[in-house]
Amino acid sequence: MTTAQPSAPFALGVFGAGPGASASSGFPGLVRGDRVLDVSGLGTVNALLSDWDASFDRLAELAVTAPERDWLALADLEVRCPVQPRQILQCGANYRKHVVDIVLAERRADVSTTGHNSDVPEHEARAWAEQMMDERARTGSPYVFSGLPSALTGPHDDIVLPTRGTKHDWxxxxxxxxxxxxRHLTREHALEYVAGYTICNDVTTRSLVYRQDLKAIGTDWFAAKNAPTFLPTGPYLVPAAFVPDPAALRITLTHNGVVRQDESVSDLLFDIPSILVYLTSVTELRPGDLVLTGSPAGNGMHWGVFLDEGDVLEGTITGLGTQRNTCVREENQNAKDAP
Known part of the structure; x- marks a missing residue:
């Protein structure tokens, strides 16, 4: 499958020899345009990340000096999930417009449920919600939860919609x-600890977010977000050296060809340095760990449209490539895999 190429001089990925290749045959590869260089002689992606400064220099050298005969055609390879993190940390409610939309949607739902008409016009309610978000950004801290590496899947793999729960969302x-x-990073130096950037689609089963038996406890992200294949990642790790201003990136997702999300990273309530400062005040991050920064406005809950059999999601972030995933219901996947 072809993939939109990163605009960087090179990127890092994991590849199989072709469609249907065994899991054991995956290898780390240096991506340059539409060609891939097998760099398994340097170790796994995690081994490269464990000494990233030296690894980056070596990869930069190979991108220029490796003989043309050693490069493989990207179109002949299977693109796999580019990372194998020890831990995944995820930021929620971190895009200003997204959270404002949620507040207004809950307000409309309350009016619909209770039958009480609000005396506050929509534009005043939005202004109030925006002011509340500004105050949160000024005085609050990121909202973070952890995910399971077992939810990871490749940038072109099927997303399997489980029978448990409904309203599967992107x-x-x-x-x-x-x-x-x-550990204990400062804003001034936080970005120095980022090896690179990639794309994740944090698929969520909305019906499982709130536990009916434990309403006072709040959200159940474990159940809602960690089904196998619920975290398509990649296609590549693009070195941070080639992303001078991550806030300038744009996130775009289409669902069956319809644009659903289209927002600048600059809309983050808590920017990347703030996220890293907060995370490392609580725990230690290690090379290879994956940090999701939050999702902008335009998910299925906003549109009233959710994922179903055969749906196609295509996600792009400026300069990082494109992932494309087809949805399949778990019962149909099981029937297809049965002998």
Whole structure:
């Protein structure tokens, strides 16, 4: 399958020899345009990330000096999930417009449920919600939860919609790949600990977000977000050196060809340095860890449209490539895999 190429001089990925290749045959590859160089002689992606400064220099050298005969055609390869993180940390409610839309949607739902008409016009309610978000950004901190590496899947793999739960939804996000051990970072130096950037689609089963038996406890992200294949990632790790201003990137997702998300990373309530400062005040980040920064406005809940059999999601972030996933219901997937 062809993939929109990163605009960077090179990127890093994991590849199979072709469609249907065994899991054991995956290899780390240096991506340059539409060609791939097998760099398994340098170790796994995690091994490269464990000494990222030296690895980056070596990859940059190979991108220029490796003989043309050693490069493979990207079109002949299977593009796989480019990372194998020890831990995945995810930011929620971190795009200003997205959270404002949620507040207004809940207000409309309350009016619809209770039958009480609000005396506050829509534009005043929006202004109030925007002011509330500004105050949160000024005085609050990121909202973070953890995900399971077992939810990861490749940028072109099927998303399997489980029979458990309903209203399966998309959330395209910019993700950071950590390149140094990080604890108690400062804003001034936080970005120095990012090895690169990739794309994640944080698929969520909306009906499982709130537990009916434990309403006072709040959200159940474990159940709602961690089904197998619910975190398509990639296609590549684009080195941070080639992304001078991540806030300038644009996140775009289409659902069956219809644009659903289209927003600048600059709409983040808590920017990337703020996220890293907060995370490392709580825990230590290690090379290879994956940090999701949040999803902008335009998910299925906003549109009243959710994922179903045969739906196609295509997600792009400026300069990072494109992922394309087809949805299949779990019962149909099981029938297809049965002997």
């Amino acid at each position: 959330e395209l996000e910019l993700a950071l790949v950590i390149g140094r051990p990080a």
